[in-house]
Amino acid sequence: MKNIRVAATIRNSIAHHDVNISVEQVKVVFAGLLGFIVEFSRRQLQIEISSIISDSLWAEAIAIDRYASELCRRAEKQIADEGITPQSLITCIKCWHDTYVDKPGFERCFLCGFDEPTTVCQECGIGMFKSESHLAYYGKWRVGRDNNKYEEWYPDLCDRCYDDFLEKGIKPLRE
Ligand SMILES: [Zn+2]
Ligand SMILES: [Zn+2]
Structure with a gap:
C-alpha cells in the first residue's frame, strides 16, 4: 500500500507540473515499486513481468534496480560506519526508506x-519534516517578567493540531 501511495503522489505531482523530487529519489522509489510488482505478478497472477515487456525496457528497469540497490547498500554501510542507531532513523518523505538520520549534525537521508x-508539533509533540508542518500565528506573548517585552509566537503545528487551531482557535488560551 505504501508503494502504491508513493507512486500515486509522484504521478500526481508530475501531472500537476509540480515535481520537487530528484532523479535519485525517483529511481529509488521506482526500484521499490519494481520489486513489488514483479513479486506480486509472480505470486498472485503467475505472470513474469520480464516476459511481457520488451527486452530493452526490462534492461532499463534492471539497471535502475541495480543503481538503487547500490545506493541502499552504501547508505546502510554509512549508517553503520557512523554508529547510527535505529532510534535516530525515520522514514524519508522523498524516497520512503527508513534512512533519514534525525540526529543533530546529520539531518539528511x-x-x-x-x-x-525536522521539527516537532508544539501542541502534541509529534515529529515531522518542516515542509509537513504548518506555521500558526498565536499572537503576541509577554517575554519573561518584563511587561514591555513581547514576542510574536509562531509555533509549528502538525496537520491535526493545525486543523484544530483553525476550527477552535489558540489551544493554550482554551485551557
Ligand atoms: Zn530519502
Ligand atoms: Zn500536533
Missing part, C-alpha cells in the same frame, strides 16, 4: 540525500 530539517 543517507539514501537519497534529502536534507530538510
